[in-house]
Amino acid sequence: MSSLPRSFYARDTVTVARGLLGKKLVRKIGGQIISGIITETEAYRHRDDPASHAFRRETERNKAMFGEVGHSYVYFTYGMYFCFNVVARSPKSKAGAVLIRSLQPEKGVDLMKKNRGKTDLKNLANGPAKLSLALDITKNQYGVDLTNNSSLFITEGLQKKGKITKARRIGIKEGMEHLWNFKIIYQT
DNA sequence: CTTGGGATGGTCT
DNA sequence: GACCATCCCAAGG
Numbered sequence: 001m002s003s004l005p006r007s008f009y010a011r012d013t014v015t016v017a018r019g020l021l022g023k024k025l026v027r028k029i030g031g032q033i034i035s036g037i038i039t040e041t042e043a044y045r046h047r048d049d050p051a052s053h054a055f056r057r058e059t060e061r062n063k064a065m066f067g068e069v070g071h072s073y074v075y076f077t078y079g080m081y082f083c084f085n086v087v088a089r090s091p092k093s094k095a096g097a098v099l100i101r102s103l104q105p106e107k108g109v110d111l112m113k114k115n116r117g118k119t120d121l122k123n124l125a126n127g128p129a130k131l132s133l134a135l136d137i138t139k140n141q142y143g144v145d146l147t148n149n150s151s152l153f154i155t156e157g158l159q160k161k162g163k164i165t166k167a168r169r170i171g172i173k174e175g176m177e178h179l180w181n182f183k184i185i186y187q188t
Numbered sequence: 189c190t191t192g193g194g195a196t197g198g199t200c201t
Numbered sequence: 202g203a204c205c206a207t208c209c210c211a212a213g214g
Contacts, residue, residue, distance in 0.1 A: 044206075052206090053206080056200090059199080059200080060199085061199065075198095075199095075206080076198060077197095077198085077206070077207065078195085078207050079198075080195070080196055080197075080207080080208085081196095081207055081208075083206065099206060129207050130207085130208075169206070170206070171205085
Protein backbone atom coordinates (compact mmCIF):
# COMPACT_ATOMS: atom_id res chain seq x y z
CA MET A 1 0.00 0.00 0.00
CA SER A 2 1.32 3.46 -0.85
CA SER A 3 1.71 6.49 1.36
CA LEU A 4 -0.84 9.22 1.81
CA PRO A 5 -0.04 12.11 -0.57
CA ARG A 6 1.39 15.40 0.63
CA SER A 7 -1.90 17.15 -0.13
CA PHE A 8 -3.48 15.16 2.71
CA TYR A 9 -1.34 17.12 5.16
CA ALA A 10 -1.79 20.53 3.52
CA ARG A 11 -5.10 21.14 5.29
CA ASP A 12 -6.01 22.60 8.64
CA THR A 13 -4.17 20.84 11.44
CA VAL A 14 -7.37 19.94 13.29
CA THR A 15 -8.89 18.47 10.13
CA VAL A 16 -5.81 16.34 9.55
CA ALA A 17 -5.81 15.18 13.19
CA ARG A 18 -9.32 13.79 12.69
CA GLY A 19 -8.40 12.45 9.27
CA LEU A 20 -5.47 10.42 10.56
CA LEU A 21 -7.70 8.29 12.77
CA GLY A 22 -7.90 4.79 11.30
CA LYS A 23 -4.85 5.31 9.07
CA LYS A 24 -1.85 3.01 9.33
CA LEU A 25 1.59 3.98 10.61
CA VAL A 26 4.28 1.74 9.13
CA ARG A 27 7.88 1.31 10.29
CA LYS A 28 10.48 -0.73 8.42
CA ILE A 29 13.60 -1.82 10.26
CA GLY A 30 16.14 -4.14 8.69
CA GLY A 31 13.60 -5.91 6.50
CA GLN A 32 11.09 -6.24 9.33
CA ILE A 33 7.78 -4.40 9.41
CA ILE A 34 6.03 -2.92 12.40
CA SER A 35 2.63 -1.29 11.92
CA GLY A 36 -0.37 -0.06 13.81
CA ILE A 37 -3.68 1.69 13.29
CA ILE A 38 -3.78 5.28 14.57
CA THR A 39 -6.46 5.50 17.25
CA GLU A 40 -5.73 8.78 19.07
CA THR A 41 -4.37 12.13 17.85
CA GLU A 42 -4.03 15.74 18.98
CA ALA A 43 -3.73 18.93 16.93
CA TYR A 44 -1.19 21.64 17.83
CA ARG A 45 -1.32 24.84 15.81
CA HIS A 46 0.53 28.13 15.81
CA ARG A 47 -0.26 31.62 17.05
CA ASP A 48 -3.79 30.78 18.16
CA ASP A 49 -2.61 27.87 20.32
CA PRO A 50 -0.62 28.64 23.51
CA ALA A 51 -0.20 24.89 24.15
CA SER A 52 1.76 24.43 20.93
CA HIS A 53 5.54 24.14 20.83
CA ALA A 54 5.33 26.53 17.87
CA PHE A 55 3.38 29.21 19.77
CA ARG A 56 6.24 31.56 20.61
CA ARG A 57 8.74 31.39 17.78
CA GLU A 58 10.71 29.09 15.56
CA THR A 59 13.62 27.39 17.36
CA GLU A 60 16.04 24.56 16.71
CA ARG A 61 13.66 22.13 18.42
CA ASN A 62 10.38 23.10 16.74
CA LYS A 63 11.62 24.08 13.26
CA ALA A 64 10.07 20.96 11.71
CA MET A 65 6.64 22.34 12.62
CA PHE A 66 7.42 25.27 10.31
CA GLY A 67 8.80 23.01 7.56
CA GLU A 68 7.22 21.05 4.75
CA VAL A 69 3.99 19.26 5.60
CA GLY A 70 4.02 15.47 5.60
CA HIS A 71 7.33 15.31 7.44
CA SER A 72 7.82 14.14 11.01
CA TYR A 73 8.34 16.29 14.08
CA VAL A 74 9.92 14.28 16.90
CA TYR A 75 10.62 15.85 20.28
CA PHE A 76 12.37 14.65 23.42
CA THR A 77 10.58 15.11 26.72
CA TYR A 78 10.74 14.35 30.44
CA GLY A 79 14.39 13.49 30.06
CA MET A 80 13.73 10.04 28.62
CA TYR A 81 11.02 9.89 25.98
CA PHE A 82 10.36 10.77 22.36
CA CYS A 83 6.99 11.76 20.94
CA PHE A 84 6.04 11.52 17.28
CA ASN A 85 4.13 14.15 15.31
CA VAL A 86 3.16 14.71 11.68
CA VAL A 87 3.61 18.22 10.29
CA ALA A 88 0.26 19.44 8.95
CA ARG A 89 -1.30 22.82 8.39
CA SER A 90 -3.35 24.81 5.94
CA PRO A 91 -1.34 26.84 3.41
CA LYS A 92 -2.40 29.97 5.30
CA SER A 93 -0.75 28.88 8.55
CA LYS A 94 2.98 29.02 9.33
CA ALA A 95 3.24 26.04 11.70
CA GLY A 96 1.34 23.03 12.98
CA ALA A 97 1.60 19.34 13.76
CA VAL A 98 -0.49 16.36 14.82
CA LEU A 99 0.71 14.36 17.83
CA ILE A 100 0.09 10.65 17.39
CA ARG A 101 -0.93 9.45 20.85
CA SER A 102 -2.01 5.85 20.39
CA LEU A 103 -1.74 2.91 18.03
CA GLN A 104 -3.56 -0.38 17.81
CA PRO A 105 -0.72 -2.84 17.04
CA GLU A 106 -1.00 -4.73 13.77
CA LYS A 107 2.20 -6.22 12.35
CA GLY A 108 5.49 -6.88 14.11
CA VAL A 109 3.93 -7.38 17.52
CA ASP A 110 6.82 -9.53 18.71
CA LEU A 111 9.30 -6.81 17.78
CA MET A 112 7.15 -4.22 19.53
CA LYS A 113 7.19 -6.33 22.67
CA LYS A 114 10.95 -6.58 22.46
CA ASN A 115 11.36 -2.82 21.95
CA ARG A 116 9.04 -2.08 24.86
CA GLY A 117 10.28 -4.69 27.26
CA LYS A 118 6.62 -5.48 27.94
CA THR A 119 4.25 -8.16 26.69
CA ASP A 120 0.78 -6.81 27.47
CA LEU A 121 -0.71 -6.12 24.03
CA LYS A 122 -3.01 -3.38 25.32
CA ASN A 123 -0.10 -1.38 26.70
CA LEU A 124 2.37 -1.73 23.82
CA ALA A 125 1.56 1.50 21.98
CA ASN A 126 -1.28 3.25 23.84
CA GLY A 127 0.67 6.42 24.59
CA PRO A 128 2.85 8.87 22.64
CA ALA A 129 6.12 7.78 24.24
CA LYS A 130 5.10 4.12 24.28
CA LEU A 131 4.49 3.99 20.54
CA SER A 132 7.78 5.74 19.86
CA LEU A 133 9.56 3.05 21.86
CA ALA A 134 7.59 0.27 20.18
CA LEU A 135 8.43 1.57 16.69
CA ASP A 136 11.95 2.67 17.59
CA ILE A 137 11.28 6.30 16.72
CA THR A 138 13.97 8.63 18.07
CA LYS A 139 15.73 11.87 17.19
CA ASN A 140 17.06 9.97 14.15
CA GLN A 141 13.58 10.19 12.65
CA TYR A 142 13.36 13.99 13.11
CA GLY A 143 12.09 15.63 9.92
CA VAL A 144 11.81 12.50 7.78
CA ASP A 145 9.40 12.59 4.85
CA LEU A 146 6.40 10.37 5.61
CA THR A 147 5.00 10.49 2.07
CA ASN A 148 7.53 8.19 0.44
CA ASN A 149 7.53 4.49 1.21
CA SER A 150 10.82 4.36 3.05
CA SER A 151 11.44 3.41 6.67
CA LEU A 152 8.59 5.39 8.20
CA PHE A 153 5.35 6.35 6.49
CA ILE A 154 1.56 6.48 6.73
CA THR A 155 -0.91 4.68 4.46
CA GLU A 156 -4.64 4.15 4.17
CA GLY A 157 -5.73 1.91 7.00
CA LEU A 158 -9.07 0.52 8.07
CA GLN A 159 -11.96 1.34 5.78
CA LYS A 160 -14.61 0.60 8.35
CA LYS A 161 -16.17 3.51 10.19
CA GLY A 162 -15.72 4.16 13.85
CA LYS A 163 -17.11 6.60 16.38
CA ILE A 164 -14.88 9.66 16.79
CA THR A 165 -14.73 11.43 20.15
CA LYS A 166 -13.25 14.84 20.92
CA ALA A 167 -11.83 16.09 24.20
CA ARG A 168 -9.36 18.48 25.76
CA ARG A 169 -5.75 17.68 25.05
CA ILE A 170 -3.73 15.74 27.61
CA GLY A 171 -0.99 17.15 29.82
CA ILE A 172 -1.25 20.84 28.92
CA LYS A 173 -2.12 23.91 30.99
CA GLU A 174 -3.06 26.42 28.31
CA GLY A 175 -5.35 26.24 25.31
CA MET A 176 -7.79 24.16 27.35
CA GLU A 177 -10.74 25.66 25.47
CA HIS A 178 -9.83 23.73 22.33
CA LEU A 179 -11.22 20.20 22.02
CA TRP A 180 -8.41 18.98 19.80
CA ASN A 181 -7.89 15.48 21.17
CA PHE A 182 -9.50 12.86 18.94
CA LYS A 183 -10.05 9.13 19.41
CA ILE A 184 -11.69 6.54 17.22
CA ILE A 185 -13.62 3.67 18.69
CA TYR A 186 -14.52 0.64 16.61
CA GLN A 187 -17.58 -1.32 17.67
CA THR A 188 -16.94 -5.04 18.01
C1' DC B 189 -9.94 1.44 40.76
C1' DT B 190 -7.01 6.15 42.09
C1' DT B 191 -3.05 8.76 43.71
C1' DG B 192 1.76 10.05 44.28
C1' DG B 193 6.51 10.15 43.44
C1' DG B 194 10.88 9.01 40.95
C1' DA B 195 13.48 8.63 36.72
C1' DT B 196 16.17 11.80 33.74
C1' DG B 197 18.06 15.60 30.55
C1' DG B 198 17.16 18.97 26.62
C1' DT B 199 15.19 23.44 25.98
C1' DC B 200 13.95 27.93 27.07
C1' DT B 201 14.02 32.04 30.17
C1' DG C 202 16.92 27.05 37.33
C1' DA C 203 12.30 25.68 36.05
C1' DC C 204 9.66 23.31 33.06
C1' DC C 205 7.99 19.67 30.65
C1' DA C 206 2.33 17.32 24.65
C1' DT C 207 5.34 10.74 29.88
C1' DC C 208 5.62 6.23 31.97
C1' DC C 209 5.87 2.92 35.58
C1' DC C 210 5.39 1.02 39.96
C1' DA C 211 3.86 0.91 44.64
C1' DA C 212 0.55 1.90 48.06
C1' DG C 213 -4.17 2.86 49.48
C1' DG C 214 -9.48 2.26 49.20
